[in-house]
Amino acid sequence: MAESLILDRRDQLAGKGAMHAILIGVSDYMFLPPSDDPPGEGLAALKKLSSSSITVAAIARKLQELDAEQRLARPLGTIRLLHSPAPEELAAQPDLATIGGAPAIRAEIATALRAWRKDVGTAKDTQAFFYFCGHGIRRTLEESILLAADFLEDEPKLFNAFRLSNIRNGMVPGQQFPDIGREQFYFIDACREKPDALDALDTTETPKVFDAELGSYDDRKAPIFFATTTGGVAAGPALKPTYFGNALLWAMDNGSFDKRPVDGIAGNVWPMTPPSLKVGIEIANALFDSRVELTGLVADPVLCFRRDPPRLPVRITLSPDPLIEPVEAMIINELNTGSTQQITPCANCGPFAVEITAGMYQLAINPASAKFARNRSDIVYLSIQSKMPWTFDLGSVP
């Protein structure tokens, strides 16, 4: 067995709540055809991928970066990396060969998951982080079958695969791990289609990683993020992080609603919680509008945070067009620092895109003629949940 641990600070953090991450990225499916080959029969219609390993490596770097900046809700205790990069990924990012970790075959994944659970099981205030990037098959709403790199090696066909629900149920507080970490984040960056070939199988069961156990009092905060809704396809550009992975990286920096106190963190901060991360992902990439599915025991656990206001894109529209020409300038005034941005509008060229930081804002319209007076808007709070474009009806300006 190879060593999946690429970061291990368990000794340093003994007795402290830590984050334990397991990142699984499968591009080089050993028994699937290359992406440019004609599709195979049945389940072999799936093909090799070319961005999963790059994605999980980027997530690993982001976790370490946030940890170095002391912006994770828990210090980073371990990272287990299981990845099977495509040759072209290795060519594009040679450090994938040296980053460490174990191949993402089923046996290695199962071993690593059991070790990960043991680490998370050491204390209630540990935090679990699970990220899978690769092929997935829809089972039902909260369930996916996740395919390891040696999928289709032999029969039964779904032997080298595992069920998400088996992982989640295995992480429940119970007899075996009564003190398991109560905050658990699951990210499934995989398709949720159901290939027709699945109907031809006599069973869609997969071997278990964990024995089924009934929980005691399940007081977990355990959100699951699916990169796509049931039946949808998760995708990514070749040799770059997947769309979902890339959007999550942005959301881990900017996906926060507001500044507030958070237990265990000194001073008020901008926390990234499951609901705000979801909105952040959807803001980061228009492809995700209403497509990211956030389910499970969602609650409000904090994954990471920042101390300064996050960035967000704002789009502003003036209407109606005939009234835009008399507008000389539109001034966006941030009320805390007094900083301003000025936009010169023109008819038929909106919406006007600007990047701001979250906060309280007021807009002023400077007229170019006496058609209307200088005016200002009400004070508004702009954050990632503000719907865009922000439309100004010049017709109602006095």
Added chain:
Amino acid sequence: MSDIGLITCDAPPSETGHGPLPVYIRSGEGDVIGSGVTGTPIAVPPGRYYATVLLPDGREIGAPDAVIVASGQQEQCVAGVCWIASPQAVGVAAPTAGAAPPMASATAVSPPPPDGSANEATVTLWRGNWLALWRDGEMHRPELSAPGQRLATGSPLNIDSVGGDDQLLALPIEGGASPLMRLFIVPYDIPAGGGVRHISAQLNIAGGSPQVDFRTSDAAVNTMLAFVEANILTNMMRLTTELVKQAEAGTNVAAISTLGTITGTYILLRSNVLEGVEKWLDQVDEIDPGQPDISILRVEMLGRLGRHDDAVEFLKGMIGGRAPWFRAGLSYMLERLRLYVDVSNNPDAPFALSANDMDAFKRARNALEIVLPMMDNNRHMATFDVPWDIA
């Protein structure tokens, strides 16, 4: 002399049709100092603050100026929209490359502006046990009586519920790759003081493809439903917290509205807040015994509390009966059936399933495994797209 002041904020004049809306009080630096809902005083230390009201569409509107509150004083503010209009639903360009997010090359997929012909649809109401339509591994198409009823935007259809039957609203969807029937599970509400089980169905074409939203006669419940549809749990919890406060003050929450209480309970479970849930369920059960979401919420709550033997008993009672209205309820039901079938052979399982029970659990599980993939995951009330050429 008190060391706090109070700020009460009201909704913008153009938004008074809502029930209570979330209010946030922030310092000049943007720190959230207090939060609550419109019309209710929020305690804050003396200071200068910005108060904003969060609307269901995500706009957070403030008063024209900061609010200064002194110790022991009460300040009132009214958020206003002045000349800021609502976000447009029509197509807009994606952010430019200079904007923050990394995927600047992605194209915003905006629905085309709805044309006049899409402003109305013909819908058909069907009464019965809709989950029983899915049996023997397939869906048995319900017989829809013709002609249907006209449902137009801005002209809601009032639906009463009689007897113990649940109802489906069927809306044909044409123009896609293959014809579909969109089936909406129709809820009902029993408002404060009891009365007729009633709901209002509204055609919603804002997203391009026609949907039906359900609204009650209670503004507070409708506001909660609107926030649930916006799907940001943080905001849903802000409203549900007010319901929790009322319950803590001794109010029978179900007497406010059964649908509001059921919706609030789903929000609590989504946040895994279990305290007080059993009492809420008892209260709704008393007003509307047999309502199916109460049963599945109870099963889920008991399961999470580790009371699996009780959960299994309630689950047995659900099989073959009415099915939950909410998507989350159907999902809870499937996951519980799966888990309990899975562990029933464990020697330490705290319950025993007879051969008949096991058979019934497996049949129910298999039926739900066919049903759930057809469900629209963006809708909180169960909605299915069913190919309409099914025999």
